[in-house]
Structure formats: structure tokens, C-alpha cells
Amino acid sequence: MEHPRQADTVRGWLDRRYHINSLIEFLRHKEVPLGSHSMAWYFLGGATLFFFLIQVLTGALLLMYYQPGEATAYESIRFLTTKVPFGWLMRSMHSWSAHLMIVSLVLHMFSTMMLKAYRPPRELTWVTGYVLFALTLGFGFSGYLLPWNKLSYFATAVGTNLVKSVPLIGGWSLQVLRGGSDVTINTLYRFFAIHVVILPLSFVLLVSLHLLFVQRQGMAAPLGAKAAPRGMKFFPGFALRDVLLWLACLMVLLVLSVFLPYGPGIPGLDWELGQKADPFAPAYPGIKPEWYFLWEYQLLKEFPPRLFGMEGPQVCLLLITFLLCLWAIIPWLDRRAYRDQPSPGFSDFGWGAILFLTFLTLKAWDIGASGPPEAPGSVRGIAWTCAWWTLAAGAVIVAVRWLVYGDHWFFLSGAALLHIALHGLAGISYLVAGIFALVAAAIAMAAFYYSRRDPRSGTGGVA
Amino acid sequence: MKRPWLVIALLLPLSAAAPGAETKAAQVALPALLEAKGKDGRPIITPEQRAYFNSLNDRLRELLSGAVKNQVITRPEHLATILALELRPQKMELLLQDNCVLCHTDSEAQSPDQLFSLAPAAGGPAGHMSLKDLVADTHFRRGLSCAGCHGGDATAEMGHAFVKEWPASGRGTNRAWVAYFCARCHSDSAFMNRFNPALPTDQLEKFKTSPHGKLLLEAKDARAPDCISCHAVHGILPAKDPQSKVYARRVPETCGACHADPKRMAGFKLPDGSPLPTNQLEEYRASVHGAALLQRGDLGSPACNDCHGNHAALPPGISDVSRSCSLCHSANAGLFDGSKHRQAFERHNWPECGQCHGKHAIAKPQDAMLGTGPGSWCADCHRQFAKDNPECNATADFFLQSVTRMSDGLNRFGKVSEELAAKGLDVEPIDGQLKELFDSLKKSRTYIHSFSRNTFERVAAPGGETMRKLGALVTQARAEYRTRQLGLVGSIGLIGLVMLSLYLKLRQLER
Numbered sequence: 001m002e003h004p005r006q007a008d009t010v011r012g013w014l015d016r017r018y019h020i021n022s023l024i025e026f027l028r029h030k031e032v033p034l035g036s037h038s039m040a041w042y043f044l045g046g047a048t049l050f051f052f053l054i055q056v057l058t059g060a061l062l063l064m065y066y067q068p069g070e071a072t073a074y075e076s077i078r079f080l081t082t083k084v085p086f087g088w089l090m091r092s093m094h095s096w097s098a099h100l101m102i103v104s105l106v107l108h109m110f111s112t113m114m115l116k117a118y119r120p121p122r123e124l125t126w127v128t129g130y131v132l133f134a135l136t137l138g139f140g141f142s143g144y145l146l147p148w149n150k151l152s153y154f155a156t157a158v159g160t161n162l163v164k165s166v167p168l169i170g171g172w173s174l175q176v177l178r179g180g181s182d183v184t185i186n187t188l189y190r191f192f193a194i195h196v197v198i199l200p201l202s203f204v205l206l207v208s209l210h211l212l213f214v215q216r217q218g219m220a221a222p223l224g225a226k227a228a229p230r231g232m233k234f235f236p237g238f239a240l241r242d243v244l245l246w247l248a249c250l251m252v253l254l255v256l257s258v259f260l261p262y263g264p265g266i267p268g269l270d271w272e273l274g275q276k277a278d279p280f281a282p283a284y285p286g287i288k289p290e291w292y293f294l295w296e297y298q299l300l301k302e303f304p305p306r307l308f309g310m311e312g313p314q315v316c317l318l319l320i321t322f323l324l325c326l327w328a329i330i331p332w333l334d335r336r337a338y339r340d341q342p343s344p345g346f347s348d349f350g351w352g353a354i355l356f357l358t359f360l361t362l363k364a365w366d367i368g369a370s371g372p373p374e375a376p377g378s379v380r381g382i383a384w385t386c387a388w389w390t391l392a393a394g395a396v397i398v399a400v401r402w403l404v405y406g407d408h409w410f411f412l413s414g415a416a417l418l419h420i421a422l423h424g425l426a427g428i429s430y431l432v433a434g435i436f437a438l439v440a441a442a443i444a445m446a447a448f449y450y451s452r453r454d455p456r457s458g459t460g461g462v463a
Numbered sequence: 464m465k466r467p468w469l470v471i472a473l474l475l476p477l478s479a480a481a482p483g484a485e486t487k488a489a490q491v492a493l494p495a496l497l498e499a500k501g502k503d504g505r506p507i508i509t510p511e512q513r514a515y516f517n518s519l520n521d522r523l524r525e526l527l528s529g530a531v532k533n534q535v536i537t538r539p540e541h542l543a544t545i546l547a548l549e550l551r552p553q554k555m556e557l558l559l560q561d562n563c564v565l566c567h568t569d570s571e572a573q574s575p576d577q578l579f580s581l582a583p584a585a586g587g588p589a590g591h592m593s594l595k596d597l598v599a600d601t602h603f604r605r606g607l608s609c610a611g612c613h614g615g616d617a618t619a620e621m622g623h624a625f626v627k628e629w630p631a632s633g634r635g636t637n638r639a640w641v642a643y644f645c646a647r648c649h650s651d652s653a654f655m656n657r658f659n660p661a662l663p664t665d666q667l668e669k670f671k672t673s674p675h676g677k678l679l680l681e682a683k684d685a686r687a688p689d690c691i692s693c694h695a696v697h698g699i700l701p702a703k704d705p706q707s708k709v710y711a712r713r714v715p716e717t718c719g720a721c722h723a724d725p726k727r728m729a730g731f732k733l734p735d736g737s738p739l740p741t742n743q744l745e746e747y748r749a750s751v752h753g754a755a756l757l758q759r760g761d762l763g764s765p766a767c768n769d770c771h772g773n774h775a776a777l778p779p780g781i782s783d784v785s786r787s788c789s790l791c792h793s794a795n796a797g798l799f800d801g802s803k804h805r806q807a808f809e810r811h812n813w814p815e816c817g818q819c820h821g822k823h824a825i826a827k828p829q830d831a832m833l834g835t836g837p838g839s840w841c842a843d844c845h846r847q848f849a850k851d852n853p854e855c856n857a858t859a860d861f862f863l864q865s866v867t868r869m870s871d872g873l874n875r876f877g878k879v880s881e882e883l884a885a886k887g888l889d890v891e892p893i894d895g896q897l898k899e900l901f902d903s904l905k906k907s908r909t910y911i912h913s914f915s916r917n918t919f920e921r922v923a924a925p926g927g928e929t930m931r932k933l934g935a936l937v938t939q940a941r942a943e944y945r946t947r948q949l950g951l952v953g954s955i956g957l958i959g960l961v962m963l964s965l966y967l968k969l970r971q972l973e974r
Contacts, residue, residue: 082889092887240969247962251955258951261887 031231032238033221041115042219042238043245044108050246051101052207054253055139058094059196066146068192070185073148074276081273092257095271098140099263100253102292105133113330113350116337117220123331125217128210130328135203140290142195145188151270153277154284156191157183159293162300165313182279223342267365268294286373294364295357296320301364302430327353344409351401352412355394359420362386380427387424391417411448415441492531493524499539507539512546520552526559535565544568544594547581554598561617563609568594579697596698599706605658612644639680641689642667669775676774686727693717709773712756714766719744733778743767746824765791784822785815792816798912807848830870833911834863858916865919866911869904869926873897876933888940896936900929 015021032042065080065087067073080087109129112118118126145156160177164170179186232238262272268291289297299320303312326333336343366373368385394417401407415437422433497516501507508516519527527545530536536545545568550558558564566572568579579594597603602611610617646667648654655664670676679687693709700707708717721727723744731739747753747767755764770779770787779787789796799805799815808815819832819840835842841859849855876897884890903926910922 081887082891088887088889236972237969240965240972244962244965244969247958247965251958254951254954254958258887258947262885 027235030215030218030234032219032234034230034232039232041111043242044104044111045214046242047104047245047249048101048108049207050249051097051104051253052203054093054097054250055101056200058090058097061090062094063196068146068188070148073146073188074273077147078273088261089257091271092261093253095263096253096256096260098143099269099291100249102136102140105136106292109133110350110354112220114347115220116223116334116343116346118331119220119223119334119337119340120331122213122217122220125210125213126331127328128206128213132203132206132210135199135206137292139195139199139203140292142191142199144290145183145191146195147271147273148188148277149273150275150277150281150284151287153183153279154287155289156187157283158287159289160187162313162317165311165317167310167314167318184279223337223340266291268292288364291361295360298360298364304431307431344407345412347407348409348412351397352416355390355397355413355416355420358393359386359390359416359424362389383424383427387420390420390424394420411441411445414444493528496531496536496539496542508543508546511549512543515546515549519555523552523555523559526556530559530565535562536569538569538571541569541571544570544581548594548598550598554604557603557606557608558598561608563613563615563617564594564597567592567609591696593698596695600697600699601701601704602699636685637683638685638689639683641691642670642676642680645690666774669773673772673775673777675776686721688721692721709768711762711766712760714768715744715747715753715757718767743823746822750821750823750825751827752825763791784817788816794909795912798910798918799914802912802914804914811848828908830863830866830908833866834860836863839863858914861916862911862919865923865926866904866907869900869907869923869930872926872930872933873900873904876900876930876937879937883937883940883944886944888944890940893933893936893940896929896933900926900933903929 011020011024032039062080065076065084067076077091081091082088112126112129141156141159145152160174160183163174163177166173175181177187177190178184179190263270265272267286267288288294300313300316303316305312307315330346331337334343334346337346363382363386366378366382367389368382369378370381371378373379373382394413398410398413398417401410418440419434419437422428422436423430426433428436497508497513499507506513516524516527527536527542531542536542545558545565548555548558564579567577570578570580576588577592578589579592579597580589581594583589583592602608608617609615649662650664650667652664655662671680675688678684679689695708700710702709702711704710705712707713722739723741725741728739728741733739748757752764755761756766768776769790771777785796785799796816805815808818820826820828831838832840835845835856839859841862842856845855845859876893880890880893880897883893903923907919907923907926910919913919
């Protein structure tokens with residue numbers, strides 16, 4: 001029902017046509033639940049959305065000058081960054097916000113994982129977020145080739161070559177992805193189409209769905225909170241804080257874009273234009289993918305050429321697929337969170353995953369190399385140094401979880417640390433060390449559950 | 464009968480083509496050799512050799528069967544040697560029709576010094592009997608095999624009575640005959656045109672005029688080189704083949720085999736009576752030319768023969784040095800020819816280019832060679848021969864100051880360009896000017912050879928103008944960077960103000 005005072009206002013005019021008062025009432029009463037954990041975790045989704053909007057805005061400006069083509073792609077980016085006023089800033093902001101978007105997305109995903117915000121009824125919010133993460137990685141991969149420079153050309157050649165290892169349809173998929181057997185200008189055309197049409201449309205559709213779910217169901221209350229937890233009004237309290245964070249993100253983005261216009265210059269985080277792509281030039285030495293793909297790159301390197309009668313990369317891809325599928329269906333696997341009870345095993349799984357990814361990423365960065373990374377001495381030194389760094393980080397995480405949060409469930413993060421120690425410090429091969437660590441974790445868990453078994457019912461139980 | 468081998472050669476294919484029992488026997492024998500096992504029970508023919516045999520076409524299998532049937536190949540080890548070569552079909556066809564090679568690859572039938580083997584000991588009595596070298600030889604590829612030099616008929620059953628083209632005795636002591644022997648074909652234009660019309664046929668005539676040729680052909684000195692000293696014996700390859708001993712990158716090593724050997728060179732003297740040095744190879748390797756050719760593989764860089772000649776190898780005379788150098792450094796040579804220094808050098812009988820740059824140990828020229836300071840080469844001569852003309856030293860100093868200024872500018876602005884590029888600024892105009900400055904410097908360094916201040920100044924002047932433009936561009940780029948920083952500070956201030964307002968509003972709302 002329209003308020004009498006609104007009859008002649010714009011709001012009244014709109015409400016008569018679109019019934020916006022009900023929406024305003026919904027937003028007015030919307031609350032964000034407060035709990036024992038920090039509220040900061042609730043803002044990561046908004047930060048990710050902010051970086052996406054920056055991507056859309058700067059991407060649209062870049063698109064006004066970018067011309068995909070053999071003789072124009074590189075040249076147009078060069079023109080844009082050297083001659084167009086603020087063109088350099090647009091490209092720099094586009095690149096920086098892409099990386100920052102992935103950083104905030106990863107933090108958002110892990111915070112959701114640790115706080116068990118995926119528990120019913122929010123399973124599909126988790127799944128849509130998961131697909132959004134995959135699409136964001138797709139944005140990164142497809143956008144990387146567009147400047148058509150030497151580094152992007154060879155990185156794409158190496159990256160797309162992985163598709164070949166997919167069983168049965170690998171060869172065909174590679175042809176479809178590249179638009180031929182090699183990376184050519186046809187690959188650029190389809191990557192351009194994917195980057196500026198297919199992915200944005202999919203992303204906007206999915207992010208709308210994701211936000212709709214969040215609005216309809218509200219933000220997840222802290223685990224164990226009763227039906228009506230304390231809350232903060234979304235408007236204006238939460239929304240103003242969100243805007244404050246967005247403005248802080250914009251400040252960081254501007255500072256980074258002005259002072260480091262080509263990134264910090266470390267492998268996988270560097271977008272200097274360099275030389276134009278030349279398919280006939282020798283391959284770029286020491287080529288590495290973007291930092292968020294480094295763990296996969298390193299895992300592939302840890303596999304032998306052949307394993308279990310299959311090609312090593314094929315087995316590795318199967319393992320990666322299995323792990324990613326496992327990650328996607330966590331809401332259905334975590335039965336304790338389903339009952340609104342703490343599930344330390346899944347939290348520990350998250351911490352184990354962080355240690356697993358950290359070690360592989362550090363290794364891919366060749367941290368600790370004393371000479372050429374491929375030299376036997378360097379390979380050993382890299383594994384040793386990266387293991388120490390990861391073990392130190394792991395020790396801090398375990399100590400904080402134990403002493404501050406009172407966690408007692410460390411089987412999976414312990415397995416990850418054992419894996420890293422066996423490989424990095426004892427020099428055992430990565431795969432053998434991994435199998436050993438998993439077996440050790442399985443025995444330890446079996447012993448733990450057996451010792452806590454209820455002798456009357458014969459069933460295990462753990463808090 | 465004058466030519467009994469011709470009859471045998473004609474009969475052989477006929478007999479090979481005869482149907483029936485003979486073909487059947489050959490087919491049995493070859494598989495037996497292929498399946499034969501050694502004392503250790505392992506097959507003598509390796510899987511790789513077997514795979515190669517399986518890839519042979521019918522024609523080659525037929526020839527191989529014929530060789531086995533005719534008992535030219537009788538043992539599996541002998542067959543293994545032939546298959547191990549893994550020759551292309553055309554070459555294998557030539558080999559299987561050459562009874563000389565087939566017999567001389569059988570280790571049981573030949574003495575070690577007459578046996579072609581896959582890996583003969585280098586420097587041993589059979590060091591020149593490498594089967595791999597022989598089948599790679601340019602003559603062999605064109606169907607000219609043993610019989611071409613040694614005489615006889617490669618398709619006939621071998622009898623050494625056929626050998627009549629070869630000196631009967633004294634082949635090793637007096638090798639003057641080698642040059643004439645090779646020249647039988649290589650001086651015959653009509654004959655050579657059948658194989659390679661582009662190949663010169665005057666090698667012997669040139670060789671006769673060279674010190675090498677005179678020493679070998681007239682003085683009969685056994686230390687003098689003959690054709691095979693440089694071109695090898697059984698593994699002669701075209702000069703364009705990187706494996707050839709006369710390929711540009713291998714020429715210094717080939718010449719050095721004699722010229723860097725003090726024992727071999729003992730007793731040889733230069734025209735001035737001093738002993739012939741043996742450090743040329745060492746000096747050349749350290750030189751700018753040696754580094755370019757031997758380390759970077761730049762075939763445009765000269766090897767020994769590019770200055771001294773090939774078959775008519777001669778040490779260039781004093782007046783010829785500049786001609787050798789001018790073949791590549793034509794601009795420098797042209798300027799020098801028009802300079803006052805040319806007459807001065809001629810008066811003193813100095814070898815033009817070599818006087819300042821040296822001979823084999825030519826180093827990359829340094830700007831410090833100019834001027835009148837310590838270590839300057841100009842000052843060395845001017846002190847003695849131009850002490851009454853102060854303009855000479857002033858010109859030398861002017862050259863040094865000009866090129867040093869440009870060189871320093873190039874380094875300084877190059878670093879500034881990198882620094883500005885890392886900050887994301889447009890350095891294309893700066894890099895363009897740097898290229899111009901580089902060209903000016905290069906041209907100025909060349910025009911030093913005019914030894915004329917006026918001529919040099921005309922070329923060096925644009926360099927100064929380019930440096931001025933560079934300075935302005937750098938100032939402009941730095942100003943733009945400051946603008947960016949100011950813009951950033953302004954933006955951050957504005958955003959900060961908005962944030963502060965929002966924060967205060969939030970506090971007000973939640974109070």
C-alpha cells in the first residue's frame with residue numbers, strides 16, 4: 001500500500017509501477033548476523049564484486065582501443081599504453097584488479113569453508129561461488145593471450161597443451177580450444193570472444209544467481225548460533241562499511257597501478273608487454289603460468305612420464321579433477337555441519353589444502369635455487385627451502401588453532417606437513433612421500449576413532 | 464682381351480638375374496646371417512640394425528642378397544657393420560654395388576691397415592680408414608668411389624692387378640704427386656662441369672704459386688701440405704658442410720694443425736729472416752674476429768683463408784694488408800685512403816690498418832686508443848713524427864672527447880630509459896633518439912679514419928644535437944611521472960576524504 005505522503009514523489013511514482021516499497025522494506029529489515037568470529041569475513045564477497053566491477057569498467061575502456069589480429073593485437077596494446085592518455089593506467093588497473101579479484105575470491109572461498117557457511121540451506125550458494133571461481137580463472141587464462149606478446153604466446157602454448165592429456169577427447173579438445181593444432185591467431189580470436197563475451201555473460205548470470213541466493217537466504221549465521229542471532233542492519237551499517245572497504249580497495253589499486261604498472265615482476269605476476277609474439281622464435285626459457293596456476297604446474301612436474309600404465313600428466317589431471325570435485329561437493333560431505341555442529345575434520349581439510357597449495361606454489365617459484373633451477377643441486381635446495389618455509393607456516397597455524405581456537409583435529413594438515421617434510425627434508429619423491437603421508441594419516445585416524453569408540457553401541461564419535 | 468673386367472662386369476648382372484636355385488640359395492643365406500647368434504647366445508645383428516634391414520626396399524634387399532650369394536659378405540659381423548651405417552637408400556645402393564668397399568669392410572679378410580671400420584683409432588695406421596667418413600665423402604655420393612682414385616672396377620671381383628693409377632712406391636715420402644693426382648679431375652673443366660659447374664678448376668695453378676705449393680712441388684719438402692692435408696683422405700666434404708675441415712669455422716683449426724705446431728714450423732722464416740711465429744691461432748682465437756666466428760658462429764667474420772687466400776695462400780704484403788681489411792671494412796679503408804695518414808704510413812712503410820689494430824690478435828677497438836693521454840696510440844706516433852705540429856694532438860684529443868661524450872651519453876640515457884620504462888612511461892621517443900645517437904657514434908668512430916677534424920666534425924655534430932633532444936625527452940618523461948604521482952596523491956586524498964565522511968556518518972548513525 002502506498003504511503004499517502006509518497007503519492008507525488010518519485011518513489012511513489014516508481015512504486016505505483018514497480019512496487020519498489022516491498023523491496024525497500026525488505027532491505028530495511030535485512031540484517032547481517034553477528035557471532036563469535038570476526039565480521040571481516042563477510043566483506044570478502046563484496047570486495048571480490050568490487051574488483052569484478054573494476055574489471056568490467058577498465059575492460060570496456062581497453063576494448064575501445066584493442067584490436068584482435070595478427071598485425072594489430074600487440075600494436076594496439078602498445079599504442080594504448082604509450083600514446084592514449086591514461087591508457088597505461090587502465091591496463092595496469094585491469095591487470096592488478098584481476099589478480100586482486102582472485103586473491104579476494106580465494107580468501108572468500110576459504111573463509112566460507114572454515115566458517116561452514118556452505119551448510120544447508122546454502123549448498124547452491126557454495127556451488128555457484130565455486131563455478132564463479134572457475135570462471136574467474138578462465139578470465140585470467142583467456143585474457144593472458146590477448147596482448148599477443150612473446151610471454152603470453154608461449155605460456156598459452158604450454159597451458160593449452162595440458163588439454164591434450166585429457167583421456168579420449170584430449171586431442172579433439174585441444175583442436176577446439178586452439179582453433180587448430182597450434183597456437184595461432186585463430187586461438188587469439190576465440191580467446192578474445194571467450195574473454196569479452198562468453199565469460200562475462202556467464203559470470204554476470206551466475207553472480208546474479210549467487211547474490212540472489214545470498215539475498216533470499218541472508219548471510220550464514222555463525223555455526224551453532226540459535227535461530228535469532230544478534231544482527232547488524234544491512235542498511236546503512238553494513239552497506240556503508242562495504243563502501244568504505246571498496247574505497248580502501250580503490251586506493252590500494254591506484255597505488256599499485258601507479259607505482260608498479262607492470263606488476264611486481266615476479267614469475268606469474270608480471271605483465272610487461274615485452275616483444276611481440278613470434279611463433280617461429282625459440283620457446284621462452286623458464287616459462288611459467290600465472291601465480292594461481294603455479295600449483296598445478298608444479299604438481300605436473302612432480303609426476304613421472306608414465307604411471308599406472310598411463311601418461312604421467314593424465315594421472316595428474318585425474319588427481320586434480322578428483323580434488324576439485326571433492327571441493328565442489330563439500331556441503332554434502334560435511335554431515336556434522338549439516339547438523340549445525342562443529343566439523344573440525346573439514347576445517348583441517350581446508351588447512352591441509354592451504355599447506356598443499358603453498359608448498360607447490362613456493363616450489364614453482366624456485367625459492368631456494370642456488371643456480372639454474374633444473375640443476376640437481378638446485379632441485380634439492382628448492383625442495384629443502386620451500387619445505388622449511390611451509391613447515392614453519394604450518395607450525396604457526398597448528399599452534400594458533402590449538403592454543404587460540406582449541407582445535408584438536410590435525411590429521412589432514414599433519415599429513416600435509418608430513419608429506420612436505422618427507423619430500424623436502426628427507427628427499428623422498430613427491431608421490432611416494434604423499435602416499436606415505438596419506439597412509440600414516442589414515443592409520444592415525446583409524447586408531448583415534450577406534451580408541452574413542454563407544455563400547456556399547458560400537459559406533460565412533462568425535463566432538 | 465684388353466678389358467677382361469668389363470666382360471665380368473657385364474656378366475654379373477646377367478647371372479644375378481638368372482632365375483632358380485641361385486636366388487633361392489641367396490634367400491636362405493641372408494636370413495641365416497640376420498638370425499646368427501654370437502658366442503654369448505645373443506643375436507649379432509642388433510634390433511636397431513634389424514629394424515633398418517626391415518626398412519630396406521626390394522632393390523636394396525636384392526643387392527644385399529647378391530653380395531651374400533657372391534660371398535662378398537659371408538659373416539654376420541660383416542653384415543652388421545654394413546647395416547650399422549643406416550644409410551639412406553641412394554647411398555646404400557652405391558655401397559652395395561661397390562665390391563671394393565664391401566671387401567675392405569670385412570675384418571677377417573683384411574689386414575687392420577686396409578680395413579674400413581666404423582671407428583678406427585685416430586692417429587693409428589688405419590686412422591684414415593673410417594667407413595663412416597668414406598660413405599659421407601662428396602665423391603662417394605656422386606658415384607666416384609675407390610676405383611675412381613685407386614683404379615680397377617668396383618663391380619668386378621677384385622684383383623689388385625687392376626690398380627694402375629696409383630704410384631707404385633714412395634707414396635708417403637714424396638707426396639708431390641698428390642696435387643697432380645687430384646688435379647687430373649679438378650683441373651679438367653669439362654669433367655668437373657658434370658658434377659659441379661660452380662667449382663673452380665684452377666686450384667693446382669694457384670697452389671703452384673703459393674709457398675705451400677713451392678715447398679711441396681719444387682723443394683719436395685715432406686712437411687709441406689698437399690690436398691689431403693686440408694681436405695682429408697676418405698672423408699672429403701664440400702666446404703659448406705659444417706663437418707668439413709675447410710668449413711669456415713674449422714679453417715683456423717685446420718691451418719693451426721701445422722702453423723701452431725712449433726716442431727713442424729721449426730726452420731721456416733719470415734721475409735725479414737725472423738722465425739715464423741706459431742702463435743697465430745692462439746692470437747686469432749682471442750681476437751674480435753675469432754670470437755665472432757668461433758664463439759658466436761658468425762660466418763661473416765674472416766677465417767685464415769679470407770685474408771691469406773685458399774690454394775694460393777700467401778702472407779699479405781705491407782701494401783696488401785689494407786686491401787684484405789677493406790674487403791669488409793670498406794668505409795674505413797676508403798676514408799683512410801683519402802687521409803693525410805696514408806702518405807705518412809707509406810713513407811714509414813707501415814702496414815696501414817695493422818699498424819694500429821694488429822694482425823691476428825685484432826681486439827675490439829677502444830676509444831682510449833685515441834687522444835694523447837697514457838696508453839693512447841695516436842700519442843705514440845705523434846710524439847716522434849708530429850712533435851712540431853700541435854694541431855695533430857689537438858685533433859686526436861678532439862676525436863676522443865667527441866666519441867667519449869657520445870658513448871657516455873648512450874650509456875647514461877640507456878639506463879634512464881630502462882628506469883623510466885619500468886615506471887610505465889612511454890620511452891619509445893627516447894629509444895628512437897638512442898638509436899640515432901648509437902648510429903652517430905658508430906659513424907663518428909668510422910670517420911676517425913679520415914684523420915681530419917672538419918670531416919669528422921660534420922658527422923659527429925648530429926650526435927650532440929641528439930643528446931640535447933634526449934635530455935629534453937627525459938625531462939619531459941620525468942615531469943609526466945611527477946604529474947602521475949601528484950594525480951595519485953590527489954585521488955587518494957579525495958578518496959580519503961570521502962572515506963572519512965562515510966566513517967563519521969556511520970558513527971553518527973550508530974551512536
